[in-house]
Amino acid sequence: MNITMQSKKLLKPSIPTPPHLQKLNLSLLDQIQIPFYVGLIFHYETLSDNSHITFAKLESSLSKTLTLYYHMAGRYNGTDCVIECNDQGIGYVETTFDVELHQFLVVEESNNLDLLVGLSGFLSETEIPPLASIQVNMFKCGGLVIGAQFNHMIGDMFTMSTFMNSWAKACRHGIKEVAHPTLGLAPLMPSAKVLNIPPPPSFEGVKFVSKRFVFNENAITRLRKEATEEDGDDDQKKKRPSRVDIVTALLSKTLIEMDCAKKEQTKSRPSLMVHMMNLRKRTKLALENDVSGNFFTVVNVESKTTVAPKITDLTESLGSARGEIISEVAKVDDAQVVGSMVLNSVREFYYEWGKGEKNVLVYTSWCRFPLYEVDFGWGIPSLVDTTAVPFRLIVLMDQGPTGDGIAVRACLSEHDMIQFQQHHQLLSYVS
Numbered sequence: 194m195n196i197t198m199q200s201k202k203l204l205k206p207s208i209p210t211p212p213h214l215q216k217l218n219l220s221l222l223d224q225i226q227i228p229f230y231v232g233l234i235f236h237y238e239t240l241s242d243n244s245h246i247t248f249a250k251l252e253s254s255l256s257k258t259l260t261l262y263y264h265m266a267g268r269y270n271g272t273d274c275v276i277e278c279n280d281q282g283i284g285y286v287e288t289t290f291d292v293e294l295h296q297f298l299v300v301e302e303s304n305n306l307d308l309l310v311g312l313s314g315f316l317s318e319t320e321i322p323p324l325a326s327i328q329v330n331m332f333k334c335g336g337l338v339i340g341a342q343f344n345h346m347i348g349d350m351f352t353m354s355t356f357m358n359s360w361a362k363a364c365r366h367g368i369k370e371v372a373h374p375t376l377g378l379a380p381l382m383p384s385a386k387v388l389n390i391p392p393p394p395s396f397e398g399v400k401f402v403s404k405r406f407v408f409n410e411n412a413i414t415r416l417r418k419e420a421t422e423e424d425g426d427d428d429q430k431k432k433r434p435s436r437v438d439i440v441t442a443l444l445s446k447t448l449i450e451m452d453c454a455k456k457e458q459t460k461s462r463p464s465l466m467v468h469m470m471n472l473r474k475r476t477k478l479a480l481e482n483d484v485s486g487n488f489f490t491v492v493n494v495e496s497k498t499t500v501a502p503k504i505t506d507l508t509e510s511l512g513s514a515r516g517e518i519i520s521e522v523a524k525v526d527d528a529q530v531v532g533s534m535v536l537n538s539v540r541e542f543y544y545e546w547g548k549g550e551k552n553v554l555v556y557t558s559w560c561r562f563p564l565y566e567v568d569f570g571w572g573i574p575s576l577v578d579t580t581a582v583p584f585r586l587i588v589l590m591d592q593g594p595t596g597d598g599i600a601v602r603a604c605l606s607e608h609d610m611i612q613f614q615q616h617h618q619l620l621s622y623v624s
Contacts, residue, residue, distance in 0.1 A: 194291065194297070195290075196288055196289070196290055196291075197289045197291075198288050199248070199289055200248070200285070200286065202282075202285050203284065203315075204255060204282050204327075205256065206257075206260040206263055206266050206280055208260045210260075210263040210266075210279075214278055215278045216276070216277065216278065217264045217275060217276040217278055217376065217379070218274070218275050218379040219275060219346065220378035220382045220383065220487070221382040221385055221532045221535075222486065222487040222532065222535055223348075223378070224274055224384040224385065225535075225539050227393055228269075228344055229344075229345055229583065229584075230342040230345070231342065231344075231350070232340065232341070232579050232580030233341045233342075233564070234309050234341075234576075235338065235357070235574040235576075236577070237336060237338070237569075237572065238572070240335050240336070240337055247331070247337065248329060251339075252285065252329075255327065255364075257368040258356070258359055258371065261368075261371060261373050262359070262485075264278050264324075264347065264376070265343075266282050266323075267281065268321050268323075269321070269344070276324070283323045283325040283327060284315030284328075285313075286312055286326075286327070288329070288331070289331045289332075290330060290332045292332065292333055293334040294336030294338065306403070306580045307580065309328060309330055310326070310340030310341070310580055311328075311340075311342070312328060324346075324347050325341070325342065327340070327342075328341075337571075340580075341357065343356075348486050350557070350562055351471055351473060351488070351489075352374075352486060352487075354563055354567075355483065355485065358563055358567055359374070361567045361569045364569040365569060374485040375480075375481040375484045378480075378484060378486045378487075378488060379486075381480070382528050382529070388536070390543055391544050393546055393584070394549070394584075396583060396584050399606050400606065401581055401582070401583060401604050401606055401607070402604070402605065402606075402610050403603060403605075404610060404614060405578065405600060405601065405602050405603075406603065406614075406619070407592055407599075407600050407624050408599045408601065408623060409598040410598050412598075412623070413436050413440065416439055416443060420442070420504040420508070421505065432512065434508040434509075434511075437560055437599070439504070439508055440589060440601065441468065441589070442505075442507035442508040442511065443504055444554075444601065444619075447613060447618065448464075448554055449464050450616070451609065451612050451613065462551055462552045463497050463552070465494070465496075465542075465545050465551045466495075466496060466511065466554050466556065467493055467494070467546075467553060467554065468491070468556045468558065469489050469556070471488070472488050472531070475523060476531055477524070477526035478525070479526075490522075490534065490539075491538045491542050492518055493514070493542055493545075518534075521534065522534065554585075554587070555585060555587070556586075556588075556589065557586070557587075557588055557589070558588075560589055560590060561591070564590070564591070565591060573594050574594070575593075575594075577591075579602050582604050587602070587604070588604075590602065601623075
């Protein structure tokens with residue numbers, strides 16, 4: 194397989210950012226993020242356009258979109274906790290592959306994913322790297338894959354999916370049809386000089402690999418039914434667990450049993466399931482529902498069951514913990530209170546993660562975010578995926594543009610992945 198880099202540059206906004214917008218303060222919730230890059234990969238089937246025309250349209254519309262998302266083309270100033278909106282640009286690369294897209298996808302390996310997003314070296318070879326990078330990959334068959342990477346400090350998945358849809362709309366209909374993003378969190382929740390948050394654990398020397406597992410609708414229906422039978426409770430009044438909670442519970446059961454086996458004992462450590470929850474539309478704050486940046490909290494769910502945990506117990510714990518937080522934040526109209534609540538949850542998460550006495554299982558769900566609506570003019574993506582990260586994380590995504598299946602991208606240590614993908618109960622549900 195030969196890959197040709199057709200273009201590599203720092204892409205700037207098409208119009209310079211005006212002086213009064215050249216500093217953007219980060220909010221407290223931006224400040225507490227681990228500054229790693231989140232990857233998104235959008236697969237498109239054969240295109241009708243000539244590849245040169247496609248490249249030109251994408252680059253032009255992206256440059257215009259950066260006039261609205263001007264901070265993404267800036268650089269992070271850690272001393273002052275601001276983004277210098279200096280139009281230095283985002284990484285932008287165009288490549289061509291001499292194989293067909295389906296041939297490339299036959300071997301589902303982490304390094305193949307990296308080929309779709311990380312060829313530029315912008316994020317690793319630059320002293321002050323760009324906050325975002327885009328790689329447009331054209332395949333022999335006319336298939337197209339767009340890889341994007343965003344520094345988590347500039348926004349959560351809501352923000353990233355909104356940006357991708359804005360770019361797609363600018364490509365499809367022109368920049369005048371694209372709504373301006375709302376950047377309003379920092380005045381309400383300013384960054385702090387002292388956070389008093391323990392650092393996340395170091396994973397230096399650990400080799401992480403990622404693999405994709407799919408739970409189709411039938412598998413999720415069957416999992417719900419069999420979990421109820423396992424519990425032996427016929428109470429029909431119990432709330433049916435969400436597809437995210439039921440899949441998270443099965444994954445957690447698998448990882449808890451692996452932890453027990455690893456220690457060669459009948460009991461594993463207590464576990465802490467950590468899930469992310471979007472806070473938009475959940476508080477009484479005077480905020481736009483589409484506010485950009487990081488506006489989510491972590492839901493910490495402790496499971497003290499250390500022997501053969503039941504899926505129903507885990508789903509009930511997840512639902513109960515999330516419900517409590519939803520009830521609490523729904524009453525709050527003070528941004529500082531919301532900031533303190535999030536900070537305390539993150540502090541607990543980092544403390545337990547770094548301490549190592551609990552089996553910390555980190556999840557994030559991107560289900561229902563409009564990732565499958567990113568249409569540049571040649572249709573919606575046939576597949577949306579993500580890349581590996583340098584720590585243990587499991588991402589739950591919509592399986593495809595239709596239906597209620599879930600695709601799981603699991604990033605685990607090489608040793609754990611071997612056990613994980615051979616777990617008998619997990620294998621009975623994934624395809």
